[in-house]
Amino acid sequence: MITESLETRISAALARAGAPADSPALVGPATRPEFGDYQANGVMAAAKKLKTNPRAFAARVVEELDLEDMAASVDIAGPGFINIQLKGEWLAAQLGNVLADPRLGVPKDTTQKVVIDYSHPNLAKEMHIGHLRSTVIGDAIARVLEFSGHEVVRHNHVGDWGTQFGMLIAHLDEIADPAPELADLEVFYQSARQRFDQDAAFADLSREYVVKLQSGDPHVQRMWQQFIDESLAHGQRIYDALGVGLKPEDVQGESAYNDDLPRVVEDLRAKGLLVESNGAQCVFLEEFKNKDGQITPMIVQKSDGGYLYATSDLAAVRYRAGVLAADRILYIVDARQSFHLQQVFAVARAAGYAPATTALEHHEFGAILGADNRPFKTRAGGVVKLMDVLEEGVARAFAQVSEKNPDMDEAERRQIARVIGIGSIKYMELSFNRTSDYVFDWDKMLALDGNTAPYMLYSYARIKSMFRRAGVDEDALDGAIIIGERAENALAIKLLQFPEVVAAVARQCYPHMLCNYLYELADAFMKFYEQCPVLRADEPVRTSRLLLALLTARIVRQGLDLLGIETLERM
């Protein structure tokens, strides 16, 4: 909002001063407080193109620049930086607009249809820690895009097909009362696996079931559906506990593309993209050629006629870009799948499944590690169940809340602990740059200082507490914002940056940018709160400061909501 206003005017001034047509103004927040509030760095590059002295050119740009209403001062510094001190009146007027806007200044952009593929657990097993990242990051991105105005289609591309289901269904079919075992999918899987490995007859039966499943045998099909339903219900319990927006109707599993797989292969053949190699059907693309001239192929059909996940991924691209007509298709998928997805995208382009106007984007993430810097496992070396993680987070938060508020009644402590526990796990996940690995650390995510969920929730609760104490009805608050103190100025600027951050996250799919912003906002508020008395101030400053606090609370709550994190009125 601030950046956009400044950019428009400075670009115009650059043009009037004689800069080349495509000279960007390069506006951004000042890198140091003594430079002012905002700075423009575009003059140097433009002066260079004009082969003129940058400082003298900066002076001409400033002469052409009309910031009368916005800026208290415009200075030229160093080799040609333009430093801008914003006017308190202008900031106050902008904040007045935001205050009246339920969208908090975020413009609505309804231009795109976005399919987002995230979570995608393997239904053969229980959801584990490995599913946390895609689920939480994907959900935050979906929320940001939806709030930005885009049409968002959530696709939970669950693993509900493949040879392992033969073993599971055969086992399900044989045991008299599967309910107790099915209650824990991990137990069920292990027990089927054990029989498969130890009992040759059962292994044969399992393979028979795979064939029957694929050929549509009604009984096996029914058993498969029963198992899938059970597993999906388990997943839904996790989503509900996590506060993730995925619903049963968002499930678009691998099996949804079964009928398309032979068609995709035939289509690739018809388009001349298919080459048989050692009995398998492959696509060789020049762009995957290495220095020695060798091409790594993508196999779309095995020599035994079976299909692979590459095939169903291609079918999914064709469906999403073709039938759904998506403008963007986002894959919130493990970085290890990077090469695979590059191949899928390239083949999809070559086969014309995704037109150039449809963006195919892999937004990758790293691994969650244990304290030993190895992939996170239980002490016994097993998989860490996601539900256990959520329960432990809430339990730890409960101990913390109880220690801090021993007099609070238990029901409220439980509620607060749930929000802090779940919020901490999610915030930890979202506050790191998703591309790197991170170490799962309870103490860090539940820490009260720094860029953590508890700090964010505390800042919010503190504002709400102030309103309770003042006995002020937030909705009835009426008055103008006045920006006087430095801390008010800094807070005002932060508040006005919300739309820019939302836009950046919608574009680049990095939720940690939003976390960083919210942390800076909370930090700016805490400083304001220390330096500027609110309730003890005289009118009209008192109301102005209450309005600043109100706007901070609204943006923090909205920002956390975009991350999928609940807030607390009291903690």
Added chain:
RNA sequence: GUGCCCAUAGCUCAGUUGGAUAGAGCAUCUGCCUUCUAAGCAGACGGUCGUAGGUUCGAGUCCUACUGGGCACGCCA
């Protein structure tokens, strides 16, 4: 062997169109609660941004090589 990603303060991390003296939190040290939640704030300490070159007015950011780490590479998903 080929390719992709990563390397920033003692630790964990920001720094994403190349900008001024590289920022937070933790840890260590020093202040501030009879005043709006001290789950807070203020300050100090702490850096050859893996190494060596290059591009340019300017490089943590772009290019090349190297070192160290992670990951992926034709019939699992």
